Amino acid sequence: MNTRYLKIFSILVTIALIFVARLAYLQLFTDRYALNAANTSIKTEYIIPQRGVIFDRNGKIMVGNQPAYEISFTQALMRPDFDTLGFCNLMKISKADFIKRIEVIKKEKYYSKLTPMTFFKDLSREDIARVQEIIFKYPAFNIVQRPQRQYEVSTSGNLLGYTSEVNEREIKKDSAYYLPGDFIGKTGVEKSYEKELRGVKGVKYIQKDIRLRNIGSYKNGSLDKDVITGKDITLTIDYDLQRTAEEMLINKHGAIVALDPNNGEVLVAATGPDIDPNLFTGPNKSKNLYALSKDTLYENKPTFDRALQAGYPPGSTFKLLTALAAMQMGVMDEKTIFPCGGGFFYKGKRIKGHGGADPLIPSIQVSSNCFFTYAFIAIIKKYPGNPSKGVDEWKKIMSSFGVGEFLNNDFAVGARGRIPSGDFYEKRFKAIMKASGSQRTDFKNWDEMSTGAIYNGMGQGDVLVTPIQLANYVGAIANRGWYYTPHIVKAIDGKPNPDPRFKVKHKTLVDPKHFEPVLKGMEAVVLRGTARGLKSNDFTQLAKTGTAQVPQGKDNSIFVLIAPAEKPKIVVVAVMEHAGFGATWAGPACTVIAEKYITGDLKRENLYKKMITSSFMPEYKRQWIADLKRKGLYVDPKPDSIKQKRIKDSLEQVKQQKAKLQKKIEEETKKNNTAKKTVKQ
Template sequence: MKSQYLKITVILGIIALIFIARLSYLQLFTDRYALNAANTSIKTEYIIPQRGVIFDRNGKIMVGNQPSYEISFTQALMKPDFDTLDFCNLMKINKPNFIKIINSIKNERYYSKLTPMTFMKNLSREEIARIQEIIFKYPAFNIVSRPQRQYEVSTSGNLLGYTNEVNERELKKDSAYYLPGDFIGKTGIEKSYENDLRGTKGVQYIQKDIRLRSIGSYKNGTLDKDVVTGKDITLTIDYDLQKMAEEMMVNKQGAIVALDPKTGEILVMATGPDIDPNLFIGPEKTKNLYRLQMDTVYNSRPTFDRSVQAAYPPGSTFKLLTAAAGMQMGVMDENTIFPCGGGFNYRGLRVKGHGGAVPLIPSIQVSSNCYFTYAFIAIMNKYPGDPTKGVDEWKKIMSSFGVGEFLNNDLAVGSKGRIPSGEFYEKRSGGKKDWSSAYTMNGSIFNGMGQGDVLLTPMQMANATAAIVNKGWYYTPHIVKSIDGKPNPDPRFKVKHKTLVDPKYFVPIMKGMEAVVLAGTARSLKSNDFTMLAKTGTAQVPQGKDNSIFVLAAPAENPKIVIAAVMEHAGFGATWAGPAATAIAEKYLTGDLKREQLYKKLVNASFMPEYKRQWVVELKRKGLYKEPNKDSAIIQNLKDSLKVVKNEAIKTKLIYKMDSLRSKSKINTPTK
């Protein structure tokens, strides 16, 4: 027993010695506690670094910096004889507003009499020039220069993102770096590469007298830390292509995504509607952000990045993956012929044959719904009496293409879409293990032709196409090419992902894609300057007109670009999404847009009437619809016109007419 007590005593003694040694080290050999003990006389001042510049792949500056000015307030420095009215005149505010601002500052959670708090922000250089000559009379108020983003482009707001003040959750997550009033990347590249872009704050320890006046650096600045500017980032984006895609998405909802299939680099990530990133800066910033986030008219949701967040039925573009899975599972080959002479008929359901009973390549060429319906039934029935096992094997193959899964890349947002499992259909069929007899009821047969329960994002469509034309492999799509001039070090983008499909099965699929362009559903888009592999898609949706979808890879013999385009409620794939994808490929491969009519067709088109019709139907269903008066309808038409008009003189006339009507009818507020 004594030996046990002795062991315990020795252990406690060792712990005490370690504690004393550590405490002695901190007190005698570091300034950590000295600074804390003297915090009434030694103040920490931070120097905010410039954020890194964002370039496109060709060196074009997309996001830079400009000075932004604020006025800070420190309660402890307020003089007893502070002249409120004179200060209000200087700042061009009234006394009640001054009192309101001061009270709101004092009510902030992190308020301290000794800590400078933001009194007023987003002041112009002219305002600062006027104020700085007089503000010395008010020591409680100080001019603070804080870098603000400057956008050199007028599109791609979702892709680039924005910065804003840290919130409470962000402060808790990284309290070692961020302080109240600091800015942080909230969305897009600004968010996903925040740690690289933000840099490192400079730190200065300043000695203060009893009145908090500076009397010099603490220890001659030996403890100060230099500010480190944020790292510059070069995106994989080709902004010329990106802008072109965004222009084609005006007055449309959907997305266009383009990748380099050999590297996984994202060349285009355009979404409609687009956001002008200049709305993220300036005195109207808060109002603009609120308006963008609350804008749901016609289901526009501009802050919803449809290129990676919207999951769509992929339509006939998915038939390529159905063919790959069917051949890999051994339930079909390129010579398999399904009985499509009279179409597919089951329990009153009829699916057209599109070309009759033909093998795989012609079925891809003409996009036979019947053929790929039979193909998916063969996948389900691979294991008789156990369709769940067949569907799960199919799902595993689909996952190897990166569909139905998060792509685990460097984008701030994303959706995994949906590839249903066998369990999914068991539950839908009331727990039946053999649910194949009910496949028309549960919609599973439509998966083969990209309808049913399959949902893919445009990014996943492009990536799956890259895996097909690479004959079974892909690199994870990513948006950053280099950081501070050095290749992106993220190991995720160096891994070659291999699908579960044997490379030999992609040969007939690619022949079918080539036939689509040469003599199939996309023959009108054939180019004389480069070869293409493509697949059209026209996905039925319950709200209204079909979604127009198109995937493309070019040139056919050695693809350098793959593109997926989705136009919501536009109609046929070859009519709308196809020309957009083809125009992007042509510009990228030839350096010029030779068939300008493809671009102009998209730029001049608007699907807003269809979106408006659907919106009205939805409001009526909810009992919220009110018939607009005549002037409201005219104003809405003028607003729609304003979005596409380029001539400034015509724009001015439209705005004047809108404001006149609004004034007459007392509708909303004047147009800015």
């Protein structure tokens, strides 16, 4: 009897287990119950918040919002009697296009029958007006309003950045917030302040009956969440200054950066070529982004932010840091004189340069290559037999100015630049010796000439700095040894930027007393030196010119400026690629920006007009062709027969028009003569 009951019990338990297993399978591995839930229970609707508005420091709106519409698709709500043809007519698409769009959606990594997926983007207001009257007939499709960025400016595309649809990596990184079809900041301020700008999504839970009709909020809306608009952001940028800088970079490659040395606020971060941010919106957005990314003709590269990412040899502007490091390391002082009569001669090497056997201040004034090359040799030789120790001490001082390091700021992109170490030269010297067949095994006491290290003192050699780093170290010089990290956001929702990175006063490793002769040298540059032609009658300036040699083409034009000299309010630096002398091109650009910021006006319009009307594109084209020829890739262009025919046709038209005009004149003359004869009769 017990055995019989046991068998019955076992059978019942087995049946129960099978039932539970089947139920679990249906719930976990099929959408059947989920579909019923979607059809008869609750629909979740997300409300996309408006992104925060971006202002410049003076309250000008740079980026706002405008409504954008799209159609979403939820597979779970698809009816068996769906009218495909009617829907295609409504959307003005073909059946083949409809099928293709659905197939693409189903291949999405995060596709789910329950999740609304983007079916159609960028509908116009006219499209929405037409569709919204009939869309209820197709419950699997829904109109979704998403805020779209509206740019109120026509420059600064790299600085501001753009938003676009999230990719798989971005969803994984923040899956608690992002869903397929959401937008995220991809570049610029939009990227670096994404969390502040994006806001918080709202959520509504709506009950539906078996016929997919809304029957009210779930639990009277007690679980709903209000949408929270993104926070507004005020930039440190002065847009009037920024626009002026961008205008002066038209048809040029380079950058202009300006900051307030008192707080690290970046006033200008202009790069050339610039991007019109309006290319980031509208139905042609993807096409525009692709075209920008592929624009490498003459090395244009508009998506490459030269103000933040380009590493340039700083040229003679670096002599300021060479002097400070040499004095701090005790290998020279402001009265030191090096044997510079007639230029630099060392180990059979000659470097041309200005000046003679002068101390520091006049050497800065005339930008003596000889003086600062000897100063750097003194740095290298501070520790006899161990040049790496001297170079590493120098590198440490350079790092304290933010050179050769990431600045840890709030820009979306950046670059480290390069300040070489002792190990860098040991490895280079080893490679040189091995290539020459030398049997040498000890490379600690490397040679400063064969490695090229001596050129670092005058800002050539192996030193590379970005324009933002250049502005930062000039700001530290203006402050006599300290700086705040350069940053781009001044306030968030009307309150000062709380980021602690921008509250720390960074002190350099150079004693404040060493800055005085360097600043006097910069004053002499403006009063009697290489920048005397840029002296202003409205405010005092401290400056340094730079003309950096590059492998091919004209030299880079570089200039740094501090103003006013007594109590600095602005530091401006400019780099113009392959433009020539620093005082000729980069200098006027810096002067215009400083003048406009301090006086509120463009007093010397001649400098501004010179900059906006000049173009370096012929030089870039020449270099581009020369580079292709060196690589054996250049092909002489064939005569454009179509263009020639067009010209020929145009000339023929002009000829015919002249003939017609001549004939008309002759007829008028004949007519007038006939009339005169008639009058006489």
